[in-house]
Amino acid sequence: MERQRETIELSKARQPAEIGPARLDRQEHSTGTLGKALEVLDLIAHAPKPLRFTDILHQLNQPRGTLHRQIANLIEEGLVELNPDHSYAPGIRLLNLAARAWSKNSFRSIAEPHVRALHEATGETVHLGQVTDIQVVYLDKFESIQTVRMHSQVGNASPLYCTGIGKAMLALLPEDELDARVKRIEFNRHTQSTLYTAELLLSELDEIRRTGISHDREEHEPGIRCVAAGIGSFQSGTIAGISVTAPAFRIDEEMLVAWEKLVVKAARAIEADMKSKLGPRHQE
Amino acid sequence: MERQRETIELSKARQPAEIGPARLDRQEHSTGTLGKALEVLDLIAHAPKPLRFTDILHQLNQPRGTLHRQIANLIEEGLVELNPDHSYAPGIRLLNLAARAWSKNSFRSIAEPHVRALHEATGETVHLGQVTDIQVVYLDKFESIQTVRMHSQVGNASPLYCTGIGKAMLALLPEDELDARVKRIEFNRHTQSTLYTAELLLSELDEIRRTGISHDREEHEPGIRCVAAGIGSFQSGTIAGISVTAPAFRIDEEMLVAWEKLVVKAARAIEADMKSKLGPRHQE
């Protein structure tokens, strides 16, 4: 589609589909217009600082007119907002949609009592997360003390390779799937103890598979440790995890062991509930 | 586009744009494919119970093939998820997008310290809301006690006519804009004291404009009262509101007066902050 205009004079008729092999390495299904619009939205949503029109233009390499209309559509739909200084921000309609997504998420609502119970049993911060490609998205969070806002994490995404939940989820993947995803991970050494190569990660995953417990030993943020367990399986279609997080100084060996047991117990309880509440409808 | 197939034999060339008058009563700008996709997403997100393919088909009155591809695209993009029982739910990618929208929302972050201060001064639940067409969307919430989940309201929408914040925001609208929106309101009598006609509402808005304070006297939910004030103006482009909510039995006259003052003070403080933090960039 790029710079080919000069050469197509001879064959203006559209090529029939069987010529196709050129698009071997493309994504499976293009989602067409929707995908392009979301590319813009994602860029706006994930930008570290507010983007102006030209910033987006340069990052996406699209014609001005096209991008302009795409953004106009996004604004019209309330997915993007135009700031007074001509920068763009994601729109509050997203909040509304997400509120529905959150309350309707059956996995989250099934897990909720167990997440709460784990929080009450440990008194520490408990996270519930779900895998999305090569990230963990936090579905829920019970904060230890209400100093930080509860929202701080729900809906946010973190890397898989340096979080307790993330590693627990990776350990649930079958080998081929795991390899495919690990290849796409971009390792960053967040702290001294971050597992910063695929090799280190894979050998840690072996350990996690054996014990059923995953640890974050200050691998993502200095001073923060966590204990996590995976939930679900690749076959079941749900791959998630639950974790207890606390400052490193507050944790001693005895508590660690206790938490491990509680976290695993919670994970198994959630799995059991899922089977009884979702399985029947699926299998009957 | 409907049943015209037989008649267009003679003019296959596309009509030039100046013929346009046929589309007089259409919406301003059609957002094309994006709008259609969001129609489906909205339906799935706002349905009281999980929808299956055919449910959506009947509600949207579209050809099967078309709808099928639209949903497939939404799923491919992670905006919709397919449950094991073949029903659809909004996807967790929405959570991720919304988390960004929330943290990047400049109005919300400017207001946050004032919302928190109001919460601490009153000890009651404080809401921050923003107008969206004929609804109020809650941007933030500080709960009185942490019994209910904090998420319960953020991102959710309520009617304008029967909530304290909603009425406060309506009172900020210029007359023509107000009329246009009130016309589209569908009044429901949630409680005995709900203002259930446009007349009742408009005369209440007069009162709110005079005093600068809006009350919800158990108009939305029995036993729940609130005191609210509007923030911003139609001209400034921000129309929002802040409120203190409490069970009716807990409120006496003295507190009510105190809250009114505090709420108005918070609203004015937020407006001042907005001017100093957003205005400059805009005007300089």
Add this chain to the structure above:
DNA sequence: AAATGTCGTTCCATTATTTGGAACATAGTT
């Protein structure tokens, strides 16, 4: 077991929408 109905999926010529390039507009700078 066969027949019927419902539901979800696939296909493809027709039709409508998006695209891309350029021209036009509007600040902000030298």
Add this chain to the structure above:
DNA sequence: AACTATGTTCCAAATAATGGAACGACATTT
């Protein structure tokens, strides 16, 4: 005033979406 970077509009050409029908998979009825 000229220059630059930015935002907006336009339209033929390229592309994607549509709509109808046919297909397959199940479930229910005869």
